[in-house]
Each structure stands twice: as structure tokens, then as C-alpha cells.
Amino acid sequence: MNKSVLGVAEAETAYFDELLGYHLRRLSVLVMSDFADSLAPLKLKPTDASVLMMIESNPGITQSEVGKALGILRANMAPLIGTLVRRGLIERERVDGRSQAMRLSGSGQSLCRQVKSITREHEKRLFGKLSDAAKTRLIAQIRGLWSSTSASAP
Amino acid sequence: MNKSVLGVAEAETAYFDELLGYHLRRLSVLVMSDFADSLAPLKLKPTDASVLMMIESNPGITQSEVGKALGILRANMAPLIGTLVRRGLIERERVDGRSQAMRLSGSGQSLCRQVKSITREHEKRLFGKLSDAAKTRLIAQIRGLWSSTSASAP
DNA sequence: TATTGTTATACTCTATAACTATA
DNA sequence: TATAGTTATAGAGTATAACAATA
Numbered sequence: 001m002n003k004s005v006l007g008v009a010e011a012e013t014a015y016f017d018e019l020l021g022y023h024l025r026r027l028s029v030l031v032m033s034d035f036a037d038s039l040a041p042l043k044l045k046p047t048d049a050s051v052l053m054m055i056e057s058n059p060g061i062t063q064s065e066v067g068k069a070l071g072i073l074r075a076n077m078a079p080l081i082g083t084l085v086r087r088g089l090i091e092r093e094r095v096d097g098r099s100q101a102m103r104l105s106g107s108g109q110s111l112c113r114q115v116k117s118i119t120r121e122h123e124k125r126l127f128g129k130l131s132d133a134a135k136t137r138l139i140a141q142i143r144g145l146w147s148s149t150s151a152s153a154p
Numbered sequence: 155m156n157k158s159v160l161g162v163a164e165a166e167t168a169y170f171d172e173l174l175g176y177h178l179r180r181l182s183v184l185v186m187s188d189f190a191d192s193l194a195p196l197k198l199k200p201t202d203a204s205v206l207m208m209i210e211s212n213p214g215i216t217q218s219e220v221g222k223a224l225g226i227l228r229a230n231m232a233p234l235i236g237t238l239v240r241r242g243l244i245e246r247e248r249v250d251g252r253s254q255a256m257r258l259s260g261s262g263q264s265l266c267r268q269v270k271s272i273t274r275e276h277e278k279r280l281f282g283k284l285s286d287a288a289k290t291r292l293i294a295q296i297r298g299l300w301s302s303t304s305a306s307a308p
Numbered sequence: 309t310a311t312t313g314t315t316a317t318a319c320t321c322t323a324t325a326a327c328t329a330t331a
Numbered sequence: 332t333a334t335a336g337t338t339a340t341a342g343a344g345t346a347t348a349a350c351a352a353t354a
């Protein structure tokens with residue numbers, strides 16, 4: 001329900017149309033918007049979903065580890081995790097006096113299955129045009145661009 | 155200076171790695187961040203730059219036309235344009251009692267040339283790996299994905 | 309001394325609503 | 332009645348700073 005993009009012009013777009021970054025962003029905004037809409041029935045935002053998936057793949061992971069992996073600041077993890085715990089999707093267990101290991105609860109696991117199913121449909125809807133080979137090649141290409149550049153600082 | 159991404163994991167990323175949308179977003183965030191940093195010396199944000207370019211390509215265009223083309227709400231155009239006018243980059247001329255035609259001033263034009271030059275360097279830095287052919291193919295592919303989906307409402 | 313989790317807070321983006329003046 | 336521009340404001344998302352408890 002949030003469609004601010006960079007495109008749609010009847011006006012001359014001119015210079016932008018040669019820019020890969022411009023098209024990349026335009027598509028990314030569209031995809032994120034569709035993904036957010038797809039997850040809305042589960043009362044989850046893309047960030048929530050990614051946190052759940054990360055915990056599912058790494059049971060026992062701590063808040064700050066998830067934060068590092070997903071690029072979310074500790075300060076913002078606290079309320080985010082708090083909500084998921086209050087919804088009974090995540091269970092926490094102190095593992096040392098500071099850290100707490102996180103795991104999915106039963107309902108967290110079943111919600112996670114729904115997230116995966118919704119995500120599959122979403123990807124098929126948006127990228128179903130592409131053959132598996134084309135999709136794989138595209139991911140590899142994008143990853144190549146990423147890794148060549150992301151020599152960014154700590 | 156704003157690096158929140160979705161990646162970097164030492165933790166298992168697992169499911170995400172098969173998702174085109176995930177990689178698309180990761181790269182898009184990286185590219186936007188680099189673009190914003192590149193424009194910072196000109197005291198322009200990506201949005202400002204896109205507005206200037208749009209006016210340059212469409213002299214006489216009105217605020218709401220630019221807004222429609224770039225997906226910026228009227229309400230948010232007002233302060234944005236106001237700043238650019240106060241900086242002497244844009245000139246406004248009433249064309250009827252409501253609308254005002256916008257044009258770049260002299261300094262707006264020369265700043266626009268700098269934007270283009272910076273943008274070229276930015277694209278070369280991030281996408282220089284790709285041949286022109288690969289880049290063109292990629293843009294076409296992205297545009298194809300966009301247009302097949304963006305049957306979105308007004 | 310560094311790290312984990314937390315709170316408080318600020319800034320930017322984006323969105324809605326309501327107003328004015330024109331058409 | 333609809334449109335262009337404006338103002339005010341609210342809500343996300345993301346940032347910094349500071350603190351307590353622990354390592």
C-alpha cells in the first residue's frame with residue numbers, strides 16, 4: 001500500500017533510463033512493496049520475517065548476532081524481538097548473564113512455514129517469467145557486483 | 155554513511171540465498187548508499203538530483219508533473235522544491251494562477267552537469283565490471299520484470 | 309575494558325488531511 | 332467539481348548516546 005517509486009513518467013525520463021542503478025532501485029522498491037503486501041495477512045513485516053527465518057536456520061542465535069547478520073542495530077532489535085516474543089513466536093533462554101539464545105516456538109515454526117510458502121508464491125509471481133537458469137545467472141551476477149564493491153568498512 | 159543492508163552474515167543465511175528479491179534489495183541498498191555518498195559533496199540527495207535532472211530534460215514542467223513522474227507526493231514536493239529555489243538552482247514562473255513552470259537557472263545547469271559526471275563515475279565504479287552489452291541486457295531484463303508486474307492502480 | 313541488552317531520543321522519509329486559490 | 336500548491340502532522344525506519352549487568 002506504499003508505492004513511492006522512481007518511475008511511471010509521461011515526462012521525458014531521459015538520463016535515468018541509461019542508469020542501471022535507477023532500474024535496480026525501481027524494481028527493488030516494487031518487489032519489496034509486493035513482498036510487504038504478501039506478508040501482511042500474517043501480521044509480519046519483511047524485517048520480522050527475515051528475523052524469524054534467521055532464527056529458524058540458526059537455532060540458539062543471539063539478538064546481536066541476528067542484528068549483525070541482517071544489518072539491524074542492537075538498539076532496534078530490542079523492541080522488534082520483544083514483539084515477536086510477546087506474540088509467542090520466539091522463546092528466549094539466558095545462555096550467559098548477558099546473551100540470550102533464541103529459538104522458534106511451535107507456532108513460530110508453523111508461521112515460518114507459511115512465510116516460506118508466501119515467499120515462494122511472491123517470487124513466482126514476480127519472477128516466474130524467468131527460467132530457473134536465468135534466475136540463477138541473475139543472482140550470480142548480482143552477487144558478483146555486490147562482492148566486488150562491499151569492501152566497506154566495519 | 156548509512157549502511158543497513160540485509161546481508162553480511164556469518165550466520166547461515168539459508169533460505170534467503172535462493173531469493174532473487176533478497177539479492178536485488180541488498181544490491182539496491184548498496185548502490186543507493188554509494189550514490190548518496192557520491193552526491194553529498196554537492197549537498198544534494200538522490201531525490202534532489204532526480205528532480206533537477208527531470209527539470210533539465212523537461213523545461214517548463216510543473217511541480218505536480220515532476221511529482222507524478224518520480225513518485226513524490228505533492229505535499230512533499232513543496233519543501234523539496236522550496237529548498238532548491240532558495241539555493242538558486244531552479245526558477246519558477248506562474249503559467250496560470252495555480253501552476254508554475256520550472257526551469258534550471260544557470261547555476262542549476264552547471265550543478266546538473268556535475269551530477270551527471272558524478273553519476274557516470276558512480277555507475278562505472280559499481281558496474282564497471284559489466285560489459286556494455288551485459289549492462290544493456292540487464293537493464294532490459296529488469297525493465298521486463300517491472301513492466302510485467304506494474305499493472306498497479308493509479 | 310568490551311559486549312549484550314535496553315531505553316530514550318532524533319532525524320529522515322513517506323503518508324494523510326485540510327486549507328487556499330484558481331480553473 | 333477538480334486541480335496546484337501549501338501547511339501541519341503522524342507514522343515508519345534508522346541513527347546516536349547513555350546506562351546496567353556481565354564477561
